[in-house]
Amino acid sequence: MKLELGYIYIKDIQFGETSKVENGIIYVNKDELKSIILEDQNLKSVEFDLAKPGESVRITPVKDVIEPRVKVEGPGGIFPGMLSKVETVGSGKTNVLKGAAVVTTGKIVGFQEGIIDMTGPGAEYTPFSKLNNLVMICEPIDGLKQPEHEKALRFAGYKAAAYLGELAKNITPDETETFETLSVTEGMKAYPELPRVAYVLMLQTQGLLHDTYVYGVDAKRIISTLIYPTEIMDGAIVSGNCVSACDKNTTYHHLNNPVIHDLFEQHGKTLNFVGVIITNENVYLADKERSSNWSSKLAEFLGVDGVIISQEGFGNPDTDLIMNCKKIEAKGIKTVIITDEYAGRDGSSQSLADADVSANAVVTGGNANEVINLPKLDKVIGHINYVDIIAGGFDGSLHEDGSITVELQVITGATNEMGFNKLSAR
Amino acid sequence: MIKVVQYINQFFANVGGEEMAHIPAEIREGHVGPGLAFQQAFKDEAEIVATIVCGDSYFNENLDKAKAEVLAMVKQYNPDLFIAGPAFNAGRYGVACGTIAAAVKEELGIPSITGMYKENPGADMFKNKVYMVSTKNSAAGMRDAVKKMAPLALKLAKGEKIGSSAEEGYMPNGIRVNFFEKERGSKRAVGMLLKKLAGKEFETEFPMPDFDRVDPNPAVKDITKAKIALVTSGGIVPKGNPDHIESSSASKYGEYDIEGVMDLTEETFETAHGGYDPIYANADSDRVLPVDILRDLEKEGKIGSLYRYYYSTVGNGTAVKSAKAFAAEIGKKLKADGVDAVILTST
Amino acid sequence: MVITNNDLVNNKYKDLINIKFIDGNYRDVLVFARDKIHEGYELLTHPLSSSVKPNETPFKSLIISDLKGELNLDSVIVIENSIMTYDKFNKVNIRFNEKVIGDFKLIDLTVLESALNI
Numbered sequence: 001m002k003l004e005l006g007y008i009y010i011k012d013i014q015f016g017e018t019s020k021v022e023n024g025i026i027y028v029n030k031d032e033l034k035s036i037i038l039e040d041q042n043l044k045s046v047e048f049d050l051a052k053p054g055e056s057v058r059i060t061p062v063k064d065v066i067e068p069r070v071k072v073e074g075p076g077g078i079f080p081g082m083l084s085k086v087e088t089v090g091s092g093k094t095n096v097l098k099g100a101a102v103v104t105t106g107k108i109v110g111f112q113e114g115i116i117d118m119t120g121p122g123a124e125y126t127p128f129s130k131l132n133n134l135v136m137i138c139e140p141i142d143g144l145k146q147p148e149h150e151k152a153l154r155f156a157g158y159k160a161a162a163y164l165g166e167l168a169k170n171i172t173p174d175e176t177e178t179f180e181t182l183s184v185t186e187g188m189k190a191y192p193e194l195p196r197v198a199y200v201l202m203l204q205t206q207g208l209l210h211d212t213y214v215y216g217v218d219a220k221r222i223i224s225t226l227i228y229p230t231e232i233m234d235g236a237i238v239s240g241n242c243v244s245a246c247d248k249n250t251t252y253h254h255l256n257n258p259v260i261h262d263l264f265e266q267h268g269k270t271l272n273f274v275g276v277i278i279t280n281e282n283v284y285l286a287d288k289e290r291s292s293n294w295s296s297k298l299a300e301f302l303g304v305d306g307v308i309i310s311q312e313g314f315g316n317p318d319t320d321l322i323m324n325c326k327k328i329e330a331k332g333i334k335t336v337i338i339t340d341e342y343a344g345r346d347g348s349s350q351s352l353a354d355a356d357v358s359a360n361a362v363v364t365g366g367n368a369n370e371v372i373n374l375p376k377l378d379k380v381i382g383h384i385n386y387v388d389i390i391a392g393g394f395d396g397s398l399h400e401d402g403s404i405t406v407e408l409q410v411i412t413g414a415t416n417e418m419g420f421n422k423l424s425a426r
Numbered sequence: 427m428i429k430v431v432q433y434i435n436q437f438f439a440n441v442g443g444e445e446m447a448h449i450p451a452e453i454r455e456g457h458v459g460p461g462l463a464f465q466q467a468f469k470d471e472a473e474i475v476a477t478i479v480c481g482d483s484y485f486n487e488n489l490d491k492a493k494a495e496v497l498a499m500v501k502q503y504n505p506d507l508f509i510a511g512p513a514f515n516a517g518r519y520g521v522a523c524g525t526i527a528a529a530v531k532e533e534l535g536i537p538s539i540t541g542m543y544k545e546n547p548g549a550d551m552f553k554n555k556v557y558m559v560s561t562k563n564s565a566a567g568m569r570d571a572v573k574k575m576a577p578l579a580l581k582l583a584k585g586e587k588i589g590s591s592a593e594e595g596y597m598p599n600g601i602r603v604n605f606f607e608k609e610r611g612s613k614r615a616v617g618m619l620l621k622k623l624a625g626k627e628f629e630t631e632f633p634m635p636d637f638d639r640v641d642p643n644p645a646v647k648d649i650t651k652a653k654i655a656l657v658t659s660g661g662i663v664p665k666g667n668p669d670h671i672e673s674s675s676a677s678k679y680g681e682y683d684i685e686g687v688m689d690l691t692e693e694t695f696e697t698a699h700g701g702y703d704p705i706y707a708n709a710d711s712d713r714v715l716p717v718d719i720l721r722d723l724e725k726e727g728k729i730g731s732l733y734r735y736y737y738s739t740v741g742n743g744t745a746v747k748s749a750k751a752f753a754a755e756i757g758k759k760l761k762a763d764g765v766d767a768v769i770l771t772s773t
Numbered sequence: 774m775v776i777t778n779n780d781l782v783n784n785k786y787k788d789l790i791n792i793k794f795i796d797g798n799y800r801d802v803l804v805f806a807r808d809k810i811h812e813g814y815e816l817l818t819h820p821l822s823s824s825v826k827p828n829e830t831p832f833k834s835l836i837i838s839d840l841k842g843e844l845n846l847d848s849v850i851v852i853e854n855s856i857m858t859y860d861k862f863n864k865v866n867i868r869f870n871e872k873v874i875g876d877f878k879l880i881d882l883t884v885l886e887s888a889l890n891i
Contacts, residue, residue, distance in 0.1 A: 109880065110873030111829060124606075146879055195623045206823055208883035220887055243880075244824035258612035270620055283822040283888040284836075285851070306623045308615050315821030315858060319851065336619040338611055341632065342861070347602035349861035353821055353854050355634045361622050362632040363615045366604040369862075408604070409826075419611025424631055425602045426592040 001091050002180040003230035006173025010099040013050055013132040021167045026100055033163055042152040044141045049381045051133040055118045056378035059135055062114035062412045063104040063242050064157045065128050065252040068097040068164035079235040081216025083158050090231035095168040101131045104157040105382040106138045108149045114245035114412040122374045125414040135381050147208055154240050179264050181228050191272040195305040198274045199259050200295050204241045204312040205280040211240040224279035224294035229260040244314045246368045246414040247340050258420045259308050274302050281317040288320050296327035306334040311417040318353040329358040340365035340415035365415035366423040369407050376402030428472035428583045431503050432461050433510040433526055435519045439479040447483035453499045467576035476503050482518040496526050507583040512541035512571040515563040520548025528555040537582040541575050553597040560597050652766035655733035659741030660714035660773040661699030671740055673700025679739035679752045689718045701742030702773050733765050777834035778802050781878040791839055799833040800859055806835055807852045813841040816848035820855035823884040828862035832881040
């Protein structure tokens with residue numbers, strides 16, 4: 001399967017009369033987009049705002065971040081099973097508005113979390129401070145229950161991203177990049193001497209605000225399975241996960257999965273990137289056993305020499321991570337795992353909730369409990385009064401001068417467990 | 427100007443080798459031996475005002491006395507910074523450096539640093555107590571050691587924020603510190619996997635906790651015939667703690683005769699352990715060391731017999747190395763006396 | 774058996790399934806479960822289910838087996854590690870409003886239900 005991504009580099013985003021992309025600038029007709037979003041009868045209102053790199057803006061609470069993409073050639077459309085039909089995606093051509101994103105905010109529950117600072121010390125920890133963001137503040141109709149509210153917000157994000165993506169359909173990209181995965185047998189013939197490597201992608205799947213979807217299927221209902229990396233680039237996996245801001249994988253992370261990108265970079269040179277095994281992180285311990293049995297079995301079935309395993313979320317996924325690692329190592333396949341740490345504010349506590357001697361190659365996204373001071377910024381998009389009660393916040397987090405003292409875990413994407421960032425710890 | 431006092435051994439002070447290792451601590455004005463390289467690295471920011479020279483044998487054989495003497499010398503100069511070593515792979519020198527550097531930090535509250543090779547026995551003993559720079563294994567690595575130790579020492583003296591071990595060059599000390607790597611995590615993961623696949627050396631970013639697991643022995647064949655011993659790290663001792671087992675970081679264990687003892691009472695036994703609320707253990711030590719129950723089982727014929735002695739130490743903060751040494755000795759005695767099984771109780 | 778300190782879970786399921794309601798905090802639920810596990814009950818759901826941090830939500834529901842068997846060492850390790858993880862989080866002393874408390878209860882319920890398969 002072969003996909004060409006066409007990057008259209010975005011340097012600014014503005015509101016305008018007509019929605020279009022011109023000379024690297026996205027113009028958005030607010031009213032037109034608004035009418036599309038409000039087709040959902042569960043939403044009462046939607047407002048739009050812009051947040052650009054370097055601006056004194058704080059966005060919070062962040063639900064999801066989504067990159068605008070559009071299918072130009074090949075079967076299916078972006079976000080199959082959610083917005084588009086369940087056609088198999090991942091081949092042909094897809095255009096990307098690189099440097100832009102849709103950010104959804106809104107309080108589904110009272111302790112919603114996630115901060116993106118566009119400037120200052122907080123901006124260094126979130127990749128989304130470098131993007132030109134269209135921020136959506138959606139309000140549900142009165143009395144809407146949390147599950148429906150979450151769904152409405154999730155879809156509003158996809159729709160807005162697809163709307164922006166559509167603007168890029170007929171634009172010639174500034175740059176293109178091609179990704180190809182051969183069938184197992186073809187791959188073996190093409191790179192007989194290179195080590196064969198797969199990627200085990202763990203998805204958060206634990207209930208309301210903790211879910212991930214694959215082609216529209218709630219991933220807690222899947223058994224570990226195989227997917228082409230390029231399918232993920234077309235939005236086959238989307239996030240419905242709204243908790244643990246620092247180490248949840250937003251839809252943006254899935255679309256731009258860094259492990260996939262960096263494995264492709266070495267593909268055909270130092271390794272043969274065979275494909276992606278997706279697996280879940282369920283609450284039921286027997287599910288964890290079954291899913292990790294399957295991911296290790298699939299790794300064995302593919303005949304790989306090594307895998308990289310990435311994680312999502314806090315606490316019990318440590319158990320899935322260690323099970324995956326242990327069982328895959330037991331099959332004689334080398335592993336590297338990517339995680340993050342909760343080592344306490346002083347860094348002295350045991351970092352993970354589970355451990356095993358076979359996990360001898362670990363990449364860490366840093367200690368999420370480390371405390372950071374975020375200065376007052378001129379503008380807040382969303383609500384800030386909640387920081388006292390979110391994870392990583394504490395009584396007195398919000399100071400009178402508008403600055404906040406919080407643990408890193410409040411920052412969206414700060415300790416990402418796909419290895420999206422440079423942050424680490426020793 | 428930052429005032430510095432440095433500690434070095436007889437060898438680096440050019441007094442002599444092993445034959446001079448007995449010399450007691452003495453103090454000299456200014457820098458001596460490796461102090462010159464440190465002084466050059468400090469430029470005008472700091473000055474080594476005095477150097478303490480002490481023989482390795484003297485320090486290690488008179489630990490408490492030597493420590494007190496050196497501390498008094500340091501105190502007299504009231505420095506802003508204390509440097510011990512670097513000791514490279516010299517074992518007794520490393521232990522001396524670790525001991526004194528940690529003591530200066532803890533007891534005098536003066537910023538303190540040392541350096542040695544990672545396999546120096548002083549490293550495992552003190553790397554979590556004081557900043558310890560990882561050096562090469564011989565004095566040929568002096569230049570490299572100074573290059574790492576001097577900047578970190580200045581930062582400590584100035585009270586600046588200390589970065590992660592990977593950035594600053596000190597040995598990982600159990601405190602996790604965030605920092606920005608050059609490459610993103612996924613790229614580091616790919617690089618690590620390629621090394622692992624090629625059988626090359628790689629360094630994990632998060633070492634798993636030490637698993638010193640022991641496979642269980644096969645089950646006792648006939649428990650009704652077995653001689654059972656009790657061993658505890660819960661600190662249960664005869665009232666008055668006759669062997670003076672320390673309440674933490676125990677340096678010894680005790681062997682106590684319980685022939686004819688049917689029950690541990692408030693009047694006869696207590697705990698020496700300082701790491702938990704002792705009220706319930708003191709009121710009835712059987713709660714930690716179940717002599718009463720085992721006597722019942724003995725009477726009922728459910729076990730063969732209870733071994734005549736029990737062994738006790740305090741697990742609170744006790745070094746794994748000491749615990750292993752105790753266990754080896756105790757195990758030997760139990761084996762010699764034909765004990766079939768041991769019940770180990772903690773707290 | 775469901776062990777919970779969440780009355781939303783208790784009220785919804787008390788007539789349908791075996792529930793032990795704990796009138797206490799998150800840690801009390803973990804400790805009760807630990808004691809049961811040491812008696813030989815098997816842990817069926819992960820005690821740190823949900824990414825909502827243990828110092829954030831006051832509510833916890835988990836499931837252990839209805840029947841007692843031999844001591845399950847995996848269960849022991851998971852529950853003990855979970856209690857250690859709980860203890861390492863700095864405790865916050867915040868009075869939540871009713872809406873937030875209701876939300877915490879709801880999330881705990883849905884996470885539990887994802888395992889109950891109802």
